[in-house]
Amino acid sequence: MHLILAQASSGGGYMQFVMLGGMILIFWLFFIRPQQKKQKEQRKFIDEIKKGDTVVTTGGIHGKIAAVEDDTVVLEVDKGLKIKFEKAAISLDASKKYATPTAAAS
Incomplete structure (x- = not known):
C-alpha cells in the first residue's frame, strides 16, 4: 500500500x-x-528621428525636430522657441497619435 x-x-x-x-x-x-x-520599436524610432519630424515628448510637449545631436534633439515648439531634450524623452506612442490625424487630413 x-x-x-x-x-x-x-x-x-x-x-x-x-x-x-x-x-x-x-x-x-x-x-x-x-x-x-x-x-x-521605441529604440528604432529614436534612432530614426530626423530633422523636420513632428513629435511629442513624454511630458506632452508637441513640436518639430530642429536639430539632432548624439543623445539629444532640439525641438522647435513655436517660431523661434527651441528646447533641447534627450532622445529618450520622445514618445513613440504619442508621436504616432499626433501624426496620424495630420496624415489623414492631407
Whole structure:
C-alpha cells in the first residue's frame, strides 16, 4: 500500500513541474515578449528621428525636430522657441497619435 502512495506522489511532482513550466511560458508570451517588442520599436524610432519630424515628448510637449545631436534633439515648439531634450524623452506612442490625424487630413 505504501508503495502505491509513493508512486502516486512522485507522479504528482512531475505534473507540478509541467504546470509550472506552462505558467512560465504563458507569462512570457503575454507579458515579457510584447514588452520587448515595444522597447525594440521605441529604440528604432529614436534612432530614426530626423530633422523636420513632428513629435511629442513624454511630458506632452508637441513640436518639430530642429536639430539632432548624439543623445539629444532640439525641438522647435513655436517660431523661434527651441528646447533641447534627450532622445529618450520622445514618445513613440504619442508621436504616432499626433501624426496620424495630420496624415489623414492631407
